[in-house]
Amino acid sequence: MLGSDHDACLGNIDEERARLIETSGTKGLDPTTARLFLESLPRARFASHAYRVPRHHPYIQPRGGFPSLNKQRALTTALDEAEADFIPLTIDSHTRHNDYLTASRLLETGEKQGRDLLNGYPIISHGVARTRSLFEGIERPVSLRHGTPDARLLAEYALASGITEIEGGGLSYTLPYSKAFPLDRALMNWQYVDRLCAAAGPVDAPVHRESFGPLTATLVPPVITVAVQLCELLLAAQQGVRSFSVSFGQSGSFEQDIATAHVLREQSAKLLSRFGFADLRVSLVFHQWMGAFPAEPSLAWQLIAASAMVSRLVGAEKVVIKTPDEAIGIPTIESNAAAVRAVRYVLDMFPDVSSLTNEVIEEERDLIGSEVTHLMEHIFAQAPASLLSAVHRCVLSGAIDVPFAPHEHNAGRLITDRGPGRRIRILAPGAVPLPTADIARERHLLSLGDRAGNCGPLWERLLRDVRILA
Amino acid sequence: MSDFYNAAGPGVVLGVIGHDIHVVANRILAIGLAESGFRPYNLGTSNDIDDFVDATLETGARAVLVSSINGEGEEACAGTGERFARAGLAEVLLYIGGNLVIGERSSDEVERLFSGYGFHRVFHRPTTFRPVFEALRRDLYHARF
Numbered sequence: 001m002l003g004s005d006h007d008a009c010l011g012n013i014d015e016e017r018a019r020l021i022e023t024s025g026t027k028g029l030d031p032t033t034a035r036l037f038l039e040s041l042p043r044a045r046f047a048s049h050a051y052r053v054p055r056h057h058p059y060i061q062p063r064g065g066f067p068s069l070n071k072q073r074a075l076t077t078a079l080d081e082a083e084a085d086f087i088p089l090t091i092d093s094h095t096r097h098n099d100y101l102t103a104s105r106l107l108e109t110g111e112k113q114g115r116d117l118l119n120g121y122p123i124i125s126h127g128v129a130r131t132r133s134l135f136e137g138i139e140r141p142v143s144l145r146h147g148t149p150d151a152r153l154l155a156e157y158a159l160a161s162g163i164t165e166i167e168g169g170g171l172s173y174t175l176p177y178s179k180a181f182p183l184d185r186a187l188m189n190w191q192y193v194d195r196l197c198a199a200a201g202p203v204d205a206p207v208h209r210e211s212f213g214p215l216t217a218t219l220v221p222p223v224i225t226v227a228v229q230l231c232e233l234l235l236a237a238q239q240g241v242r243s244f245s246v247s248f249g250q251s252g253s254f255e256q257d258i259a260t261a262h263v264l265r266e267q268s269a270k271l272l273s274r275f276g277f278a279d280l281r282v283s284l285v286f287h288q289w290m291g292a293f294p295a296e297p298s299l300a301w302q303l304i305a306a307s308a309m310v311s312r313l314v315g316a317e318k319v320v321i322k323t324p325d326e327a328i329g330i331p332t333i334e335s336n337a338a339a340v341r342a343v344r345y346v347l348d349m350f351p352d353v354s355s356l357t358n359e360v361i362e363e364e365r366d367l368i369g370s371e372v373t374h375l376m377e378h379i380f381a382q383a384p385a386s387l388l389s390a391v392h393r394c395v396l397s398g399a400i401d402v403p404f405a406p407h408e409h410n411a412g413r414l415i416t417d418r419g420p421g422r423r424i425r426i427l428a429p430g431a432v433p434l435p436t437a438d439i440a441r442e443r444h445l446l447s448l449g450d451r452a453g454n455c456g457p458l459w460e461r462l463l464r465d466v467r468i469l470a
Numbered sequence: 471m472s473d474f475y476n477a478a479g480p481g482v483v484l485g486v487i488g489h490d491i492h493v494v495a496n497r498i499l500a501i502g503l504a505e506s507g508f509r510p511y512n513l514g515t516s517n518d519i520d521d522f523v524d525a526t527l528e529t530g531a532r533a534v535l536v537s538s539i540n541g542e543g544e545e546a547c548a549g550t551g552e553r554f555a556r557a558g559l560a561e562v563l564l565y566i567g568g569n570l571v572i573g574e575r576s577s578d579e580v581e582r583l584f585s586g587y588g589f590h591r592v593f594h595r596p597t598t599f600r601p602v603f604e605a606l607r608r609d610l611y612h613a614r615f
Binding site (some may be wrong): 177178179180216218403404405406408412415457458459460462463466 | 491493494495497498499501502505506512514515516598599
């Protein structure tokens, strides 16, 4: 199906871009702005460049966004001084939902009252010139962190501001973040973002795209994580993206994490080569625990340290880190910088980790690999002529089903549970097409071993699981 | 969920009220209802009271569980009982639970507030769903026999 998908690339979207920018009322921005500015930047500012440089440990990526320019600049310089390898720009939730007027109003009111009324940086309200000034003198790549089904204008601003990595995707930034945003439109919006990224970067330093693997971060089984990553990887490849990160979040079982990383790498390489995208460079990103965190700082630090160790074990090229303030709210500048230093301290402790394996990891790897192959072939075998509509169809049919996603078109019929070794197991596949033998293996693995402390009805086990590391 | 439990008991409409995307507890509540012998109709997040009224009319459910997590319920739930009665649904059981008000207020005060809106049972900051399922069982079977 994909092989015959010759016209999937949007091609030249300059007219569409000009229209979008004009409709938004933005002054001083046109389809050439981002390309010219990115070309002028030192290559140290490019994520794709960083990923090509050999290194000894995973790059460290904090998150962070404050409404005011001064505070965001203070955060940026503090993270730079703490030697974060990637600098974040996290966007507020009004801007994520394209409500730029509310974001601007709350920015203004907050600045008058001297307090933060937004949970991130409203890039559209600040504009390109101010946002560029945030990163003056910073010789590191900046990554856009958000959660936006329609990130077209956001990406235009980000690239024109010198941001060289865009996180997200049509599935991963819609199913977990929105109830009603039409999924087909979100997938099309992300085609635009992918095409924009492919077109705007210099030839020797393409704009890097990263998917968001943690999804709802609530008992998502590896097969779903991997399938969503592979779909977004291939959709980006179709638009000409040449540098891409697949990612996933710490699951609670390091064996399952290692197995997931193996399958993600294997399947990415296999599918890119099968569909003629072998020149796309794939990296692997690991998210520290995305579930509920302990409120007690001394415990939160242990989780951050253990999770840094896991990022090393899975061979991640970048780790997205948490802070000890996670349970309380938006981290302070100081604790964010402290978390960067703490994670580097742990990573330096294990300078040369060779890949780890044992029977459990091998079994997980085999099972996840088999499930993923089956699901991906089901997606490729859909009747529609494009990958985009096949993916859309598979969400509607429940073949792609993200547990605990709020989106109204997510089936929510796949039911998972935590089994021995705290590994995530599929209890009922819903409409996710899995081989019968694999479903039987999942159930068998769930029934084995010591499940002490994980008893009672399913709803009680799930409720406990939400706070399993808190 | 129907694949998993095939619950055929009394229908219960559930959902989260207001602009709140936090869906985890809502999904677990639906699983718990099915597991406890009820037939859940889950509206998910971001509903207003009329959505609950419409869903009850459509499904013939006998009870409604409204969740409010961010305190928005205090505004959004005013007049709930009257709106169900106007739709000819005066016999439907109305429960509300979650983090019902912003700030610290006594459970008695919160209970009085939502009873005044027409709710038959109020669960402010519950730590488990067990009392909800027990009350539902008692109230529904008492009503039936």
